[in-house]
Amino acid sequence: MPPELTQVGTESDHDVAHPLVGPLTFCRYSYRRIWSKVPDVDARREKAGDQPLYSRVRHELTDMVLRRALDDTSPLPPEPRLMEIFAVSRGTLRRAIDDLVREGLLSAEQGRGTFVNQEERLRRVVWERLKHVAIPDSRFDRDLREFVPDFFGSEEATRRVMSLEEWTSASRVFCAPDNSVERLRYEALSAGKNVLVPTYGLRRGFIHLNGSVLSRSDLRHAASLDGMELYGVVLGPGDLRRFGNVDLIVTGATAATSDGRHIGGGQRYLALEWAMLERLGLVSTAVPVVALVHECQLVEEVVEADHDCLIDFIATNSRVIHVWGSTGSASNEAPRSLRRIV
Amino acid sequence: MGIHRVGEQRGTPILEENRVSRVDTENYRERIWTELAKVARPDSRFHWDFSSFICDFEGSEECSDRVLQMDALTKRGDRRVFITPDNCLEDLRYKLISRGVSFVMTTYGIVRGFYELDSSKIPASDHRYAATLDGFDRYAKPVSLDQLRKGSPFSLLVTGGSAVSSNGVRFGKGHGYFDFEWAILSELGLTDKSSVVVDVVHDCQFVNEVMPAERHDVAVDWVVTPTRSIHIDQTTRQRGQVYWEMVPGTEFERLDVVAELRALTKENQT
Secondary structure: OOOOOOOOOOOOOOEOOOOOOOOOOOOEOOOOOOOOOOHHHHHHHOOOOOOOHHHHHHHHHHHHHHHOOOOOOOOOOOHHHHHHHHOOOHHHHHHHHHHHHHHOOEEEEOOOEEEEOHHHHHHHHHHHHHOOOEEOEOOOEOOOOOOOOEEOOHHHHHHHHHOOHHHHOOOEEEEOOOHHHHHHHHHHHHOOOEEEEEOHHHOOOEEEEEHHHOOHHHHHHHHOOOOHHHOOEEEOHHHHHHHOOOOEEEEOOOEEEOOOEEEOOOOOHHHHHHHHHHHOOOOOOOOOEEEEOOHHHEEOOOOOOOOOOEOOEEEOOOOEEEOOOOOOOOOOOOOOOOOOOO | OOOOOOOOOOOOOOOOOOEOOHHHHHHHHHHHHHHHOOOEEOEOOOEOOOOOOOOEEOOHHHHHHHHHHOHHHHOOOOOEEEEOOOHHHHHHHHHHHHOOOOEEEEOHHHOOOEEEEOHHHOOHHHHHHHHOHHHHHHHOEEEOHHHHOOOOOEEEEEEOOOEEEOOOOEEOOOOOHHHHHHHHHHHOOOOOOOOEEEEEOOHHHEEOOEOOOOOOOOOOOEEEOOOOEEEOOOOOOOOOOOOHHHOOOOOOOOOHHHHHHHHHHHHHHO
């Protein structure tokens, strides 16, 4: 069985301490990435014929990987075969593979073969689709590795969430700092709810915003990443208990499966945040999770991946998918649980 | 600061009494950033990484109020205002919006070019939001260079920066974005002798030394800090232009606006 991939390569500057396996510590996630940007951005920048050979092999190898069926988990052809296909030397091929290993797309095992990281491939496939509907970030533009985008149709998705009983009855809502969730953060504050938002990259802790004490003219500003720290209280991991029990979790995603699996940007922020809250007794598997995505981010195929929380409701630009039905009721379905992070 | 080729040495060191060499700018930057860290406000995404953004700082509200008094703004007539997306100018942008003053701004890193914000179209409840980078994108409209050049020249251009010298030369770990924006607007015929360039910085970012200017550096007319406004005589400032031979190898090369400008200037030549 192919080993599950977490951090690949030695150049990562992500210092990860997983609360599920150790004492609760404040995890320092750097927003810096050592992986290059999504392939088609590179392609746009490199003029044909000007690229070094290994770089061209890298692009072709990436294409080969992305064109496979999503449920194809077999290893890539062996090196000699790949050398034949691309008509290059072993050195050039190795260099291309090393790049893709560093990017997290491949894993090369001596004697076992070259395997594709399914989750990373899924992300790339969805990012390709997303480019047509994603709204650029104010700073990161369309570099989807750095942020979860808002998308055309998020207004409809937002309205759909607001029609859920789980939304109306929630008074304390955890909202991811994703751009697609900004409208919902505004609506939560507008309805006088208490909102808990992690700062981008968890660099400055969590922000507790109390919609009932904000003035109407501040709501839009307070719902944005640029403004929220002016209106809320900063909570470090040790202070999170002050927020109180969370009634509802709202998040964006890179991709979601119709059976409720959430694929984030690769940094496991949602899983980490959920774990922190669970440790403190502020959430449990009974708390509903809502994800906002564009239809193009829905994936039907079963993907072997280290996903985060399981989602109860997926709200898209055209519908709401009720994954688990009413939460909290005893049912024949397996209770929702978080997979252990390796 | 200015447009530097990757790996190229930064200008020729000129060592005279009271003159600062480019080599010293590294030392200045370290000292300035240490002081700045005490008064700076973090960016929502970049946190305290000053090399990725121009930070807001305590007292920027006082700077905005000074700029609002300037003749270049109050007596501009139908001439326009340009402002950069620096965080220290967010309060100024808010105040301009609430006074119904429209302006032109570039997107972060000039990646999506120039945008125009019509302040009269923004409801009062969204003024503060529209002044942020997140909110600006929701309200402003992209404007092509061709459309831009059909409008009136710029009376006032406001930027932030890493550091600035007593002769108005900006330096530090910047990317030269404003210098490039000035160059583009100048090529479009939108700047002239009466265009006023203002640099908004904290007092710790002002260095009371003369700095040599490279040809692509835009020397500023005013340095506005929370405590004072310093006017600098720039009658010798050259007309702005894009030095095309300096563009390859820089981050400017891949910008859509550069391709657009090339096409427009070729048009003018034929």
